[in-house]
Amino acid sequence: DTEVTQTPKHLVMGMTNKKSLKCEQHMGHRAMYWYKQKAKKPPELMFVYSYEKLSINESVPSRFSPECPNSSLLNLHLHALQPEDSALYLCASSLRQGTNYGYTFGSGTRLTVV
Amino acid sequence: GENVEQHPSTLSVQEGDSAVIKCTYSDSASNYFPWYKQELGKRPQLIIDIRSNVGEKKDQRIAVTLNKTAKHFSLHITETQPEDSAVYFCAASNNAGNMLTFGGGTRLMVKP
Secondary structure, eight states, rough: OOOOOEEEEEEOOOOOOOEEEEEESSSSEEEEEEEEETSSOOOOOOOEEEEEEEEEEEOOOOOOOEEEEEOOOOOOESSSSSSOOOOOEEEEEESSSSSSOOOEEEOEEEEEEE | OOOEEOOOOOOOOOSSSSSSEEEEEEEEEEEEEEEEOTTTSSSOEEEEEETTTSSEEEEETEEEEETTTTTEEEEEESSGGGGGOOOEEEEOOOOOOOOOOOOOOOOEEOOO
């Protein structure tokens, strides 16, 4: 298996809702990432997990809460989002953090906050 | 932190012509430079990468060059085809964190 799988592909949520994004990989990668991508912009790093521990939080608002329950799964819990949080949320993985390996990206979850 | 500039933001070429996209970076500690292709509505896909101990790398119609002294690297696509049309992102990272910093992207359009 050489893929990163993200679910759901599309999500529409209200500003008072609680929802979760899910990311899964079975490539034995021990570094996993959440990126946010607005239209016509490059991906922007949100969080990095290394060996299931949060290693980098790029000053992301607390309404985004990441979780890494095991080496294959990465979740992003969403609560009280704003319309400006609407974007494509990309999960990625790489073999390790701390050495340079290419990322494998998932197809993303297109989130719309209404 | 690292800052990556990418030019041009849009590039239109005729099928069969070559395309060149250029990036500059600011952090001299950066030592890994991947290029990603993103088609509309799809995930970024790694197409080629280069490490700082190498000056050039080629894979069929795609090549990347790196000038460490000048802190710039370029993507070269020869014999372009309509299916090369996409947004291309350059990126840079270093051993400390393997956090990719992306350039702003180049929208490449290959006209048949």
